[in-house]
Amino acid sequence: MNTSAIGPDFNTPVGERYFEDYVPGASYAYGSITLTEEEILRFAGEFDPQSIHTDPEAAERGPFKGLIASGWHTASVMMRLYADHYVSKVASLASPGVDELRWTRPVRPGDSLSIRTTVRSARPSRSKPDRGLVHTDVEVLNQHGETVLTLSAMNLLRRRTR
Numbered sequence: 001m002n003t004s005a006i007g008p009d010f011n012t013p014v015g016e017r018y019f020e021d022y023v024p025g026a027s028y029a030y031g032s033i034t035l036t037e038e039e040i041l042r043f044a045g046e047f048d049p050q051s052i053h054t055d056p057e058a059a060e061r062g063p064f065k066g067l068i069a070s071g072w073h074t075a076s077v078m079m080r081l082y083a084d085h086y087v088s089k090v091a092s093l094a095s096p097g098v099d100e101l102r103w104t105r106p107v108r109p110g111d112s113l114s115i116r117t118t119v120r121s122a123r124p125s126r127s128k129p130d131r132g133l134v135h136t137d138v139e140v141l142n143q144h145g146e147t148v149l150t151l152s153a154m155n156l157l158r159r160r161t162r
Contacts, residue, residue: 031114
């Protein structure tokens with residue numbers, strides 16, 4: 001599993017990153033994680049037991065003409081890359097949620113996934129001056145550069161003390 005930055009990364013390492021380091025308009029890419037058929041079957045068997053994810057023969061006859069990963073598996077891969085590389089390890093307070101989660105293309109065994117993040121906005125909290133809210137647009141891409149998942153994430157982050 002290669003989960004390093006793809007291209008330019010933040011000037012500040014993830015273990016030293018604070019709210020001020022998330023500059024609107026900045027984009028970063030990280031990857032990749034390759035999904036095997038065994039992993040797809042195991043995840044789906046435990047968390048999303050639908051035949052398009054758990055039964056290769058039934059999936060062949062289904063709408064996608066083959067086995068596909070659960071969208072929740074794809075989202076879990078996104079979260080691993082996001083947590084490892086994008087969200088601060090010292091200033092993250094929580095996430096109030098995500099908006100507009102979309103699965104745009106099936107993920108199949110052998111697909112290698114990476115993420116592209118773009119800081120949409122970053123604003124200091126009006127009620128708690130020690131923190132800010134960062135909105136990030138996230139795309140999950142397969143090895144062909146095709147988008148397979150999109151979402152808008154929100155993260156509360158501590159501000160640097162001066």
